[in-house]
Amino acid sequence: MRSLVSNSNRLFKNILSLTIVQFSNYIAPLLVLPYLTRILSVENFGIVVISFSICSIAMIITDFGFGLSGTYWISKNRNDKKNVASYIGAIYLIKLMLNAVIVFSLLLYIFIWQENFLNEPLLVIGILLTIIFQSYQPMWFFQGIERMKNVTICMVASKLIYLISVLVFVKGKSDSDIVLLCLALSSLVSAVLGIIRIYKENYKLAWPHISLIKEVIQASFNFFISRASVGIYTSASTFIVGSFSGLGQAALYSSAEKLYQAGLSISSPISQAIFPYLARSRNIGELFKILLVIFPLLVVTVFICLFYTENIIIIFYGDLYKDAAPVLRVFLITSLFSFISINMGYPAFSIYDRLDLVNLSVYIAAVLHILGLVILYCGNNITAINVSLCVCIIEFVVLIIRVSMFISLRKRSGN
Secondary structure, eight states: OHHHHHHHHHHHHHHHHHHHHHHHHHHHHHHHHHHHHHHSOHHHHHHHHHHHHHHHHHHHHHHTTHHHHHHHHHHHHTTOHHHHHHHHHHHHHHHHHHHHHHHHHHHHHHHHTOGGGGGOHHHHHHHHHHHHHHHTOOHHHHHHTTOTHHHHHHHHHHHHHHHHHHHHHOOSTTTHHHHHHHHHHHHHHHHHHHHHHHHHTTOOOOOOOHHHHHHHHHHHHHHHHHHHHHHHTTTHHHHHHHHHHOHHHHHHHHHHHHHHHHHHHHHHHHHHHHHHHHHHHOOHHHHHHHHHHHHHHHHHHHHHHHTTHHHHHHHHHOGGGGGGHHHHHHHHHHHHHHHHHHHTTHHHHGGGTOHHHHHHHHHHHHHHHHHHHHHHHHTTOOOHHHHHHHHHHHHHHHHHHHHHHHHHHHHHHTO
16 A cells, blocks of 8 residues: 555656656747747748757657657666666667767758758757757656656756846847757756766666667667657658748747647646556556546637637737737647547557557558648648648547557457
8 A cells, every 4th residue: 555655656746847847848938939039030030940840850860769668668677777877878879879860961951951051050050969969868767767856957957048048148130040059058958967867866877788789779769760750740840841831931830839839748747757657557547537637627728728829829929920820729629639649658558568559550640641741742732720730630640549549459458
């Protein structure tokens, strides 16, 4: 009985810590973005959001699925500190190689596709440094050992530095490069604090054997493909809109998408905290109880916001961005599908050790989204509203697939 109470308390503390982390992750942008839309020109704001999208895409690659596979492995092996040290070292070496590939690929993209960036070398440096420093933030490690207070310390400090530095240094309409340099600085602080906290938890980094590096890559590859597939219809969307429809459409899309992501951030700590908990305890009842409490509140909030979308956009970003209101309406509906889908993904399927089924649902969604984008491209219809509708449809498809597979799995297991 005491063990159950202890586990529940730890789960609650981890959810609380992750809530603070996600709050800091999105409260900083929600304070910064309205400032940037009023200081920067629309075109320069478009450059900033495309840069953010590039960083998000790169982070999916440098993460290589370790946010899921690393969390899962460490939650199972956290008492074996010697092997954990080698495992962390293996991940960091793999990230070093991935960063080298990304730096080369990004420079190639800029020279071939985004000539605007060639005139802003500091912007490019800011993007590259942000990508490198973000890749070494060890959130996956602290999730695995269920010590999320460490992540809270790192991320809150990082976001405060980002917020303050932007407000202090970004003063002109063309200061898009300074925004990225501020983001790079905050990412560096988070990475350094994260490594320090690893040692404070009595763990360390060790040089891995080549065989372990191969094992880690193999174990994480499917997770990487899954996250990359998700990235096609999430992180890459601003990048796609900006590349094919211009900086203005990218600015409209991103302004609405950031509010959508901020809304999801309120609930995502649940899935992040309960994933290692369910993988270890197999107690699906905890997830169902949380969903029954949170989802009705989310529904009410979404329907209230639907009536005030234009006001919300104007309050946050100003009159120049009111055309983003229809995009925000689509994202509000999408948030209902995403909330259930995320929690019925890796957390739920970890109980049966069938994370491969979650990956399968994402692969299907990615293929469908690519087909949708191809259709839009052929009709010259890649716009902010059309891409947001594609994302909404895909999130609904993912939800239906996961719920159907989970019900089938429970029936076969006899639970």
